[in-house]
Every structure is written in C-alpha cells, then in structure tokens.
Amino acid sequence: MSVILCTAGYDHTIRFWEALSGICSRTLQHPDSQVNRLCITPDKRYLAAAGHTNVKLYDIKSSNPNPVMNFEGHSNNITGVAFHCEGRWMVTSSEDCTVKVWDTRSGGLQRNYVHKAPVNDVVIHPNQGELISGDRAGTVRVWDLGDSVCTHQLIPEDDVAVSSVSVASDGSLLCAGNKKGNVYIWRMIQDANVTRIVPITTFQAHKDYLTRVLLSPDVKHLATCSADHTAKIWNLDPLYPPAVAAAAAPPSASKLNSITKPNGTLSNGSGTPASASSLTLRSASSDLAASDFSMLGSQSPNSVAAAAAAAASAQQAAFPTQPDGPPMDETSHTLFLETTLAGHQRWVWDCAFSADSAYLVTVSSDHYARLWELASGTIIRQYSGHHRGSVCVALNDYSEPR
Known part of the structure; x- marks a missing residue:
C-alpha cells in the first residue's frame, strides 16, 4: 500500500480510498461515536481514530475490522492525535482540558x-522532545517532555480560541490559527538546548471560523481551512515570483498589499513578553521522498504572468509587526495567497498534504473528500461515500517509512 488515504466523520465510519481511482477499498465501523481526528503511524502499519473519549488503533494491513488497541482516559471529545517518529508513543488532546502521552x-x-x-489541537515537534498545543482560551503552549513542564506560553489574541497548530517538518516554524480566521507564524530557534520562539508574521487568512492550519512537508506552503467553504494555500517561498517582485518594489508599492494585523500578546512560560526579530521566512532544505502522487501529473511551476495575475487579484502580502512597535523589514517578510480551493459546499474541516507538497486532500461537511493539484488549483479526484459530514483525513504517501 504505497498510498494510504482515509477519511472519517459523523457517520461513524472510517473509509480507506484508492487515491488514484477514488474507489473506497475498505470501510471500518466506529459505533462508539463520531471520529474527530485520524493519524497514520509513520511505518503505515496502524491507524489511530480519535473519538469522543477514546482512541482506537486499527491494523491497516489486516482484514480485522476491530481495533487492536483502545486508549481510554479522556473524559470528553479528543481533538488531536499524533505519533512519535518511530511510533513508540502517541499524544492526544481533548476538550477535557488535557494533553496526554500514551505508550503505544x-x-x-x-x-x-x-x-x-479545552484543548483543540496538539502536534509533536520534529525533535520528538516537545509538544505544542492550542486551547479555547487563546493560548498556545510548548511542553518539554524531558522535564515535563510548559516552557512557553503564547497568547496571540486573548480569549480567542486557537483552533489549530502546526509545526514545520524541520522544526523551523510554528503556526497557529484561531476562530477569527487569523494566522500567527513564529520562528523556532534552538540555542544551547533552549528553544526561542520569535514572532514573524500575522495575517487574516479567512473572514470566517478557521478550522485547520497545516505547513507543507517542504515548508514552502501553508494550508488553511475554514467555515467559509474554502481552503487556501499560502506561499512562504521567498523565490515565489510575487515575493521576488515585492522585494524589488519600492516600499510604498509593497505597502499597498499589506494586511491589517490584529493586536496580540506573546509571552514565554514565565509571562515575559517575547522579543521580535527581523528574521526572514526561508524554505526548508529536506530530503523527503518523492510522492507516489507524482503519477497524477507533474507540478508545473507558475509562470511569471500567472503569478502576476494572481497577485493582482486576491493575493496579498502579510508583514510582521513587533509587539507594541513599528513594522519590521517589510520587503523580507512576504507571504502570498497562492491558491483558493473553492468547491466544497459546506465547512472545510481538515486537510493533508502529499509527501511532495504538490497535492492536498480536503474534507468537508458536504460529505466529500477532494484531492487538489495545487499548481493548477483543480480537483483531481473526488471521494464520495460518507453519508454525513466528513471532518478528518489522514494521508501517508511517502515511499519509505518516516
């Protein structure tokens, strides 16, 4: 199974899909509750399905329809789930206000x-030693697993729920989105075994409730999902043509595209305000395996003309601000809306990038999952079978186990 793609939601079923044909190859029943989140182990052997108060672990390669393990201990909806890089442990977040780490x-x-x-999401830092979680009070917390303490507390907007968090595959960036549709991006810097978190930029991604933020494996794109029925792809690559053009333009011209940023408070675990720094967004250098989705077609680069046209329409540059201070170097901090994926008829809840960052799968309350080619912004496949809202998706198309 080179590509594992599965979706779940409010019809109490988990569906496995043949990614290229769109055929549902297997259906698992989840009678206990709706399924809130899905996660595949890096070795592609198990699937974790997070429901109301428990997480069920299914053997992907077995025909056994029953879970092989059941993790119980939460007292409310489980909102996030992620695996250690070797699958030895799993982390979950819940509306019961806790984040738990389990021995798998x-x-x-x-x-x-x-x-x-209540905690809305949790992710594992690539160093496997830190967790990042976001809650409904508007707080993002960084947890040190070694010392078992909260080392950083970030409050982008006081009392505005953080709905989703994401960390870059190389550990360089941290991203959070909230219920107002605003996105916050920080740089994570390791200094002598101490993590410094530096604010980079803030922008409004959607005018309605933001449900998910996700950094791409190559750290050149950011996907956001929303109640406005769309997903959006934001380009973080400084070599993206509109970014190059913005950097070369006079400051007065680049300011015309700036996004108004909400006020926010950033602090570390002790409550000390975090300092801002004029650090540029840089793409990660990684050796991720090529995606098996490549057989769908190659990702052609955007032409300068197409990029200019896109920039002239809905794409805007977002520049960072220092807390209680003036804007930082605008020309070195551009972030552009590259593509709006419009096609779903209701809330878009979740998304997953392909390993090569060229494709995105989205799921929606309209019952459908869709596979998008990001270079063209077109729907490549549509997965139909759920008879109630589909709210979570998991995809692993890496050619080798991570």
Whole structure:
C-alpha cells in the first residue's frame, strides 16, 4: 500500500480510498461515536481514530475490522492525535482540558498535561522532545517532555480560541490559527538546548471560523481551512515570483498589499513578553521522498504572468509587526495567497498534504473528500461515500517509512 488515504466523520465510519481511482477499498465501523481526528503511524502499519473519549488503533494491513488497541482516559471529545517518529508513543488532546502521552506498546498513560481550557489541537515537534498545543482560551503552549513542564506560553489574541497548530517538518516554524480566521507564524530557534520562539508574521487568512492550519512537508506552503467553504494555500517561498517582485518594489508599492494585523500578546512560560526579530521566512532544505502522487501529473511551476495575475487579484502580502512597535523589514517578510480551493459546499474541516507538497486532500461537511493539484488549483479526484459530514483525513504517501 504505497498510498494510504482515509477519511472519517459523523457517520461513524472510517473509509480507506484508492487515491488514484477514488474507489473506497475498505470501510471500518466506529459505533462508539463520531471520529474527530485520524493519524497514520509513520511505518503505515496502524491507524489511530480519535473519538469522543477514546482512541482506537486499527491494523491497516489486516482484514480485522476491530481495533487492536483502545486508549481510554479522556473524559470528553479528543481533538488531536499524533505519533512519535518511530511510533513508540502517541499524544492526544481533548476538550477535557488535557494533553496526554500514551505508550503505544502497552497502552499505558505516560504524561498528563493540563490546560485551563479545552484543548483543540496538539502536534509533536520534529525533535520528538516537545509538544505544542492550542486551547479555547487563546493560548498556545510548548511542553518539554524531558522535564515535563510548559516552557512557553503564547497568547496571540486573548480569549480567542486557537483552533489549530502546526509545526514545520524541520522544526523551523510554528503556526497557529484561531476562530477569527487569523494566522500567527513564529520562528523556532534552538540555542544551547533552549528553544526561542520569535514572532514573524500575522495575517487574516479567512473572514470566517478557521478550522485547520497545516505547513507543507517542504515548508514552502501553508494550508488553511475554514467555515467559509474554502481552503487556501499560502506561499512562504521567498523565490515565489510575487515575493521576488515585492522585494524589488519600492516600499510604498509593497505597502499597498499589506494586511491589517490584529493586536496580540506573546509571552514565554514565565509571562515575559517575547522579543521580535527581523528574521526572514526561508524554505526548508529536506530530503523527503518523492510522492507516489507524482503519477497524477507533474507540478508545473507558475509562470511569471500567472503569478502576476494572481497577485493582482486576491493575493496579498502579510508583514510582521513587533509587539507594541513599528513594522519590521517589510520587503523580507512576504507571504502570498497562492491558491483558493473553492468547491466544497459546506465547512472545510481538515486537510493533508502529499509527501511532495504538490497535492492536498480536503474534507468537508458536504460529505466529500477532494484531492487538489495545487499548481493548477483543480480537483483531481473526488471521494464520495460518507453519508454525513466528513471532518478528518489522514494521508501517508511517502515511499519509505518516516
């Protein structure tokens, strides 16, 4: 199974899809509750399905329809799930205001971290030693697994729920989105085993509730999903033609495209305001394996003319601001709306990038999952079978286990 693609939602089923044909190859029943989140182990052996109060672990390569392990301990909806790079442990977040770390071999609870509000999402830093979670009170917390403490507390907008968080595959960037549609991006810097978190930029991605933010494997794109029925792809690559043009343009011209940014508070775990720095967004250099989706067609680069046309329409540059200070160097901090994926008829809840960052799968309350080619912004495949809202998706098309 070179490509594993599965979706789930409110019809109490988990569906596995043949990514290229769009055929549903397998359906698992999840009678306990709706499925809120899905996650595939890096070795492609197991699928975790997070429901109301438990996480069920299914054997992907087996025909057994029953879970091989059940993780119980949360007392409310589980909102996030992620695996250690070798699958030895799993982290979950929940509306019961906790983040829990589980031993996937024994099923035992290893860590329990408490927020002051329901937790909406959690991710694992690539260093495998830190967790990042976001809650409904508007707080993003960084947890050190070694010392079992919260080392950083970020409050982008006080009392505005953080709906989703994402960390770059190389650990360089941290991103959070909130219910007002605003996105915050920080740079994560390792200094002598101490992580510094520096604010880079803030912008409004959607005018309606933002449900998911996700950085691409190549760290050149950011996907955002929303209640406005769309997903959007934001380009972080400084070599993207509109970014190059903005950098070369006089400051007065580049300011015309700036996005108004909401006020925010940034602090570390002790409450000390975080300092801003004029660091540029840079693409990551990684050796990720080529995606098996490449057989769908190659990703052709945007032409300068097409990029200029896109920039002239809905694409805008977002520049960082220092807390209580003037804007930083505008020409070195451009972030452009590259593509708006419009086609779903209701809320878009979740998304997943292909390994080569050329494709995106989205799921929606309209019951459908869709595969998009990002270079053209077109729908390549549509997956139809859920009879209620599809709210979560998991995709692993890496040619080798991560």
